[in-house]
Amino acid sequence: MGFYVDQIAPRIMDRACGSRSIESWRRRTTEGLQGDIVEIGFGSGHNLPFYPLEVHQVFAVEPSATALRIAERRVNRSTTIVTSIGRRGESLALNDESCDGAICTFTLCSVADPGAVVGEIHRVLRRGASLHFLEHGIAPDASVARWQQRLDPWQGRLADGCHLTRDAVAVIGARDFEVEVLDRRYANGPKPWSYFTVGRATKR
Ligand SMILES: C[S@@+](CC[C@H](N)C(=O)[O-])C[C@H]1O[C@@H](n2cnc3c(N)ncnc32)[C@H](O)[C@@H]1O
Numbered sequence: 001m002g003f004y005v006d007q008i009a010p011r012i013m014d015r016a017c018g019s020r021s022i023e024s025w026r027r028r029t030t031e032g033l034q035g036d037i038v039e040i041g042f043g044s045g046h047n048l049p050f051y052p053l054e055v056h057q058v059f060a061v062e063p064s065a066t067a068l069r070i071a072e073r074r075v076n077r078s079t080t081i082v083t084s085i086g087r088r089g090e091s092l093a094l095n096d097e098s099c100d101g102a103i104c105t106f107t108l109c110s111v112a113d114p115g116a117v118v119g120e121i122h123r124v125l126r127r128g129a130s131l132h133f134l135e136h137g138i139a140p141d142a143s144v145a146r147w148q149q150r151l152d153p154w155q156g157r158l159a160d161g162c163h164l165t166r167d168a169v170a171v172i173g174a175r176d177f178e179v180e181v182l183d184r185r186y187a188n189g190p191k192p193w194s195y196f197t198v199g200r201a202t203k204r
Helices: 002-017 020-030 065-077 114-124 142-158 168-173
Strands: 035-040 055-061 081-086 099-105 125-136 177-186 195-203
Touching (some): 002 065, 020 099, 020 125, 020 177, 020 195, 065 081, 099 114, 114 125, 114 168, 125 168, 168 177, 168 195
Parallel strands (some): 035 055, 035 099, 055 081
Antiparallel strands (some): 125 195, 177 195
8 A cells, every 4th residue: 555655546536636626626626725825735736826926835735755746846836835744734843823714725634634734724714814725525416426425445445535425614604714616516527526616714
């Protein structure tokens, strides 16, 4: 499993997350970000081309050295400063209320402890600042949700801990955030993987 998780899974993730059909979702998610932001699950840097010019610096949190290596060419091409600040979103090396924004895309599905990650994001955001999120998750249709439950253990093994059955809105809403759902529907692709939510969660 070591070689697969370290070398193969990040490359599969880079391909899957780099699909052109996701670009409009990323554009919508990154709209309005500005200043110094933290990105949890930076991966291979697919959000970088979509950051508004107003984003000054990205504090990147990413456990995979391979993903960060793949990200290098996107980082080198970008005008946004990228500073790697650690591996785990559950424990951020940032001061309280030090960020103007936060973003996670297709990451709350994969982290070991999504509640702890959202708690850390809340801690480092300034009051009134927002977490911008784009996540796939549990579908509203019972038949799709049943397939997601069945496939979940396989998905976890093949996609390095990714779950099909999480509900990002519920996880984020359990913290002291005002959550606004901007778009929530099936994207292109097989339904168990493609029930997407774009939203903003503003720190109260
Ligand atoms: C499906 S990929 C998404 C990558 C990127 N956000 C994107 O949209 O292309 C999920 C990412 O979350 C990272 N990840 C997994 N556990 C994490 C954790 N505890 N803290 C931060 N990132 C984590 C993985 O290494 C992977 O790069």
